[in-house]
Amino acid sequence: MAAVASPAVDTTERVGAGTVEELQDAGVLTVAGTAIGARHGITVFWHEGQAYAVDNRCPHMGFPFARGTCKDGVLTCNWHYARFDLQSGGTFDLFADNVRTYPVEIEDGRVWIHPNRTDAGQERAHWLRRLDEGLEQNISLVQAKAVLGLHDLDTPAADIVRRAARHGLRFGSSRNADGWGDGLTILTATAHILEDLAPEDQSLALYHGVRSVGGDANGMRTTFDLEPLSVRDVPIERLQAWFREFIEVRSTDAAERTLRTAIAEGATPQQVATMLCAASTDHYYRDGSHVLDTVAKAFELLDLVGWEQADEVLPNIVPQIATSSRQEESNSWQHPVNLIDIVEPASVQLPEVLDLDATPSGQWDIALVDALLEDDPAAAIDALMAAFRGGMALADAAQAVAYASALRLTRFPTSNEFGDWDTVLHHFTYCQSVAQMAKRVPSLELARGVLHGAMVVYLGRFLNIPPAHLPGKRTLAAQPSDPEELTTKLLALCDQQSQVDEAGAVVYRYLTLGHEPQPLLAAMGGSVLREDPGFHDFQMLEEGLRLYHDLAAVGRLEESWQVLVAIARWQAAHSPTRRATTQTYDIALRLHRGEDIYAPSRY
Known part of the structure; x- marks a missing residue:
């Protein structure tokens, strides 16, 4: 969500907020702001050696910010605990909205607040975006606010209906096995009856339609991107602290927006990785390995696609970190x-x-x-x-x-x-x-x-308990010696169930004979790919081979061999499968070769 940017200072009109000394002593002052467009007054904070001015009304439920708190650059409304970046006004909690900020000027020891007005076009664009966000996040309060805001600006009802229908079609019906959802029916019906309603009920009718569409699409939608804060030059240490705190309290949106801000502000891959790893290890063994596994994989993916894709890749892992289990519990x-x-x-x-x-x-x-x-x-x-x-x-x-x-x-x-x-x-x-x-x-x-x-x-x-042991000399001697025979036998063992120990023996035999490792690695990879491999099968293969190579590279051959034995034993335990995936691939391959799939079998 785009934060409200403070415009350049307009010196033609301003409101005095008192002296710098008064503001420093009180910490917060509230002044009337109707002259510059602030209907509910303006709250001025002295925080970390600077003056900041915001609308005194929390955009969520209207609680006065004069009764809020500031800490580490974050303004918190003390009613529902919505949080905002004090400098830009950008919200960390999407159930609220961005709060309007005002440029502040200090002149001759006095604090002056300047206007920050928007025209009707900007207001309409803002409420259309909020309508989208209300639908995306399925927040009924935001939906209602957007409908009312648009109605007050004389936005044609057809524009609101089209916007909601587009969302319902893209993220509801198109992802629903049953197709058209009830929400689209309700939205269409409310649009048809508007002319028969009292003017004061028309917004309510549109809200019912919008709300129903949001409910239809909820749980079937893709993740919608949040915008980074518009604030500039936030120290990376502060962003890292924010991120960890938001993860600690399971505040997914706030953490995601902080991460996006760090990336947009040019944080290095190392700085962002440190941020994510710190949050991932603030608690023990989060989600039984899944959190740190995902963090590592995200950075490995960025190694392949380039760091410029970080804002597309990394925010997707924030929900998993924020909602993960904590094993110390x-x-x-x-x-x-x-x-x-x-x-x-x-x-x-x-x-x-x-x-x-x-x-x-x-x-x-x-x-x-x-x-x-x-x-x-x-x-x-x-x-x-x-x-x-x-x-x-x-x-x-x-x-x-x-x-x-x-x-x-x-x-x-x-x-x-x-x-x-x-x-x-x-x-x-x-x-x-x-x-x-x-x-x-x-x-x-x-x-x-x-x-x-x-x-x-x-x-x-x-x-x-009891531990499985590596095969002894007699067991190894009973295995073939030829490398091709050994790899062929390994594949044959994976055509049968429960050949765990012998598969490990074949691999260990191959390695102890000093054969070139590559044919064995290829056979082990092929053994996985010909099956219907699941998520864990690929994890075992990839991480096992990675550790094997790391150990072999520093001369730890025996240790590297034991890792390959671990892979082989896993593969044998999980083979064979139906191999339906391979069958589909084989059909495609035959077609690619020009074979006549439809031809009668010779058998």
């Missing part, structure tokens, strides 16, 4: 061992022990991984803190945690329930996302994610 994180009490003291010490400038080397002691896999969460945290004290880079510690989480998959016994595969996968993708973001933007906030990841690994310990 769950039983497993507090009983029988209170993991929060173990992690919090360590988090406080991170600024003292962690060198954020340390260069990642991929070198970490396997003893650290062993500590992470033990049945002692305090020892795991102690091991990480000792590594930080020894100068270990954040990305290296994060990689060690990610590798430990991968071993939970390598050692996952088939005696577990099938659904538990997803549990250890979520643990792995979370730790791997932390590791990837730690390479991108190491920060103290993200370091908390490493500690959280260690607790995630601890919580997965019961899914390695």
